[in-house]
Amino acid sequence: MKPIDLRSDTVTRPTARMRQAMAEAEVGDDVFGEDPTVGRLEARVAELLGFEAALFVPSGTMGNAIAIRVLTERGDEVLVERRSHVVRYELSAMSVLSGVMPRMVDAPDGHLRPEHVRGAVAPRAYYKSDVTLVVLENTHNLAGGTVLGLAETREVIGAAREAGFRVHVDGARIWNAATALGIPASALAAGADTAMTCLSKGLGCPVGSLVASSRERIEKARRVRKLLGGGMRQAGILAAAGLVALDDAIPRLAEDHAHARRLAEALAQARDVRVTPPRTNIVVATLDGRSAPEVAAALAAEGVLTIAMDARTLRLVTHRDVSDEDCRRAAEVIGTVVG
Numbered sequence: 628m629k630p631i632d633l634r635s636d637t638v639t640r641p642t643a644r645m646r647q648a649m650a651e652a653e654v655g656d657d658v659f660g661e662d663p664t665v666g667r668l669e670a671r672v673a674e675l676l677g678f679e680a681a682l683f684v685p686s687g688t689m690g691n692a693i694a695i696r697v698l699t700e701r702g703d704e705v706l707v708e709r710r711s712h713v714v715r716y717e718l719s720a721m722s723v724l725s726g727v728m729p730r731m732v733d734a735p736d737g738h739l740r741p742e743h744v745r746g747a748v749a750p751r752a753y754y755k756s757d758v759t760l761v762v763l764e765n766t767h768n769l770a771g772g773t774v775l776g777l778a779e780t781r782e783v784i785g786a787a788r789e790a791g792f793r794v795h796v797d798g799a800r801i802w803n804a805a806t807a808l809g810i811p812a813s814a815l816a817a818g819a820d821t822a823m824t825c826l827s828k829g830l831g832c833p834v835g836s837l838v839a840s841s842r843e844r845i846e847k848a849r850r851v852r853k854l855l856g857g858g859m860r861q862a863g864i865l866a867a868a869g870l871v872a873l874d875d876a877i878p879r880l881a882e883d884h885a886h887a888r889r890l891a892e893a894l895a896q897a898r899d900v901r902v903t904p905p906r907t908n909i910v911v912a913t914l915d916g917r918s919a920p921e922v923a924a925a926l927a928a929e930g931v932l933t934i935a936m937d938a939r940t941l942r943l944v945t946h947r948d949v950s951d952e953d954c955r956r957a958a959e960v961i962g963t964v965v966g
């Protein structure tokens with residue numbers, strides 16, 4: 628039987644509609660700015676996120692790296708939550724590529740609050756490094772797909788503005804956050820300097836992320852993309868899938884969220900497992916006194932693929948290629964293997 632792949636929402640295969648759009652895409656050399664499909668995707672995402680312009684990049688990691696590079700100077704500090712993706716899963720890119728240092732704070736739900744921002748404000752002195760940028764992550768991956776609400780987003784961005792800090796939103800899954808809140812994604816990026824979003828997570832595209840910002844900053848971002856080797860040629864082939872995803876995939880994300888709740892309910896019934904009911908498509912379960920890699924291996928043996936994020940943390944992510952029936956079967960396997 629085909630395994631039920633809950634390791635990530637990055638494992639989806641392109642839909643028939645995506646493949647058709649890719650085959651028929653009008654393309655040109657995007658390093659010369661001549662790919663009309665890329666242009667259309669960039670304009671569409673800029674509008675959806677509420678910015679003047681956007682830039683198509685190969686990955687979320689590169690999108691975050693470009694934004695941080697554009698918004699900081701070497702020697703600056705960047706205020707981030709300790710478990711954020713830019714800290715845990717991007718190979719210290721901000722230090723390697725931008726020469727900046729993360730200033731990490733803890734937030735139980737992964738989301739920075741105004742008090743974290745105010746705590747980073749200090750009198751300037753020539754011998755001290757300063758925080759100049761705040762990175763928010765919405766939804767927050769490692770905290771369990773948690774959502775920062777609209778009022779809280781406004782408050783924390785407002786506090787950053789007051790402090791004179793710039794703001795980048797890692798919105799790899801901003802569409803999931805917007806769906807959970809029933810608001811447009813642009814509301815969750817309003818007031819930020821840059822936002823990154825991914826097409827290759829919940830939206831199911833094979834490749835692609837975008838950085839959105841002002842026109843001026845996107846021109847700088849274009850240079851940094853080239854510097855990092857991310858200038859792509861007939862990238863309209865990929866952008867075409869993105870345009871389909873924006874139409875087809877966003878309206879169905881609520882289904883993934885319902886599936887995640889069902890999996891969390893199954894996990895919650897198992898002994899020695901702590902799980903917070905998910906609001907989006909990520910379920911993070913803490914196993915008390917049991918090894919997450921061992922539990923993941925036992926589930927895999929029964930055809931349910933999950934990821935052990937560390938010794939005690941198991942992550943399950945729902946996506947378009949996980950059906951109602953898959954979800955029912957996965958819950959059953961969890962009941963027997965973990966329960």
Ligand code: TLP
Nearest residue numbers: 635637686687688689712716768797799
């Ligand atoms: N996240 C991946 C892994 O790297 C953990 C996943 O399976 O969830 N920001 C956030 C919040 C992300 O979750 C990810 C990918 C990225 C950035 C990076 O995107 P890619 O993988 O396209 O470089």
